[in-house]
Structure formats: C-alpha cells, structure tokens
Amino acid sequence: MLDHEVTDGMIDAFNAHDFEKAAGFFSPCGVYVCPGGIAEGREQIASYFALYLEGFPDITLTPTSKGVCGDLTVMEWTVTSTHGGPFLLPDGEVAGPTGRHVVVRGCDFRTMDDDGLIASQRVYYDQLEMLSQLGVERITR
Incomplete structure (x- = not known):
C-alpha cells in the first residue's frame, strides 16, 4: 500500500469513527504511542x-501538512471536537463533559513496515493547550 493511501484511508476511517478500519492500516504488531499511553496490536489500537470518541463524540482530525522520508512519515494535524463525555486526565482523575469546543494542534511520526502498513505511530500534542481549553485548572502528578 502506498503511504498516501494509508494516510488518507486512516484519516477517513478515523473521522467516520470506524476505528477497527483505522486500526487495519497498522501492521498486526503495530504500536501506537501518545501522551495518554501505548497500544500494541490492532485490537488495542x-x-x-474509541476512548477518544467517548470523551469527544464529534472528533475530527484534519491534516495540515505531511512529509515523507524513506519509511518515516511526519504529519501535522488539527483535531476539533466538543467535550461531550468523560475524559481521563494525566493525574488519573476523570473530567466530566464540559460542552467546551476544543481545537488542538499536533503531529505524528510513523514508520512503515515492508507491507506498507504502519509499524509504529508516535503522536505529540500540547496537553496543556487541550486541558486549558477544557477548563482544567490544575494538573497534579
């Protein structure tokens, strides 16, 4: 599969909230790493x-730029959504729905396997920016 087919297919599936299809663009042993944790294998991914959808039922990911170098793909994106459900905070507490609209910028780095599927995806975004938009006043560690 070509990189742009993987990128476009995964984004389309994610935005349609078809997370099994989105995870199908990962290798069977693929790894997804983000500030909230690590998922290994398609089922966990x-x-x-699906946890994103629980807290943000209208979540939409919009790519803003992309670069490819060998088996590495870098993509900048914006996520928009309304906080409509429970969301796990970094300190282990759960933020109940606030109804606030959030716009979060981030990027991810992906490596591809020999079959053209995602071997690993590492996601980075500004957690403080997101938590501020949700109205979370303090974060403890």
Whole structure:
C-alpha cells in the first residue's frame, strides 16, 4: 500500500469513527504511542481510538501538512471536537463533559513496515493547550 493511501484511508476511517478500519492500516504488531499511553496490536489500537470518541463524540482530525522520508512519515494535524463525555486526565482523575469546543494542534511520526502498513505511530500534542481549553485548572502528578 502506498503511504498516501494509508494516510488518507486512516484519516477517513478515523473521522467516520470506524476505528477497527483505522486500526487495519497498522501492521498486526503495530504500536501506537501518545501522551495518554501505548497500544500494541490492532485490537488495542482500535480500543484506544474509541476512548477518544467517548470523551469527544464529534472528533475530527484534519491534516495540515505531511512529509515523507524513506519509511518515516511526519504529519501535522488539527483535531476539533466538543467535550461531550468523560475524559481521563494525566493525574488519573476523570473530567466530566464540559460542552467546551476544543481545537488542538499536533503531529505524528510513523514508520512503515515492508507491507506498507504502519509499524509504529508516535503522536505529540500540547496537553496543556487541550486541558486549558477544557477548563482544567490544575494538573497534579
């Protein structure tokens, strides 16, 4: 599969909230790493994506730029959504729905396997920016 087919297919599936299909663009042993944790394998990755939907039922990911160098793909994106459900905070507490609209910028780095599927995806975004938009006043560690 070509990189742009993987990128476009995964984004389309994610935005349609078809997380099993989105996880199908990962290698069977693929790894997804983000500030909230690590998911390994398609089943865990699909479950992890579903957690986003629980807290943000209208979540949409919009790519803003992309670069490819060998088996590494870098993509900048914006996520928009309304906080409509429970969301796990970094300190282990759960933020109940606030109804606030959030716009979060981030990027991810992906490596591809020999079959053209995602071997690993590492996601980075400004957690403080997101938590501020949600109205979370303090974060303890």
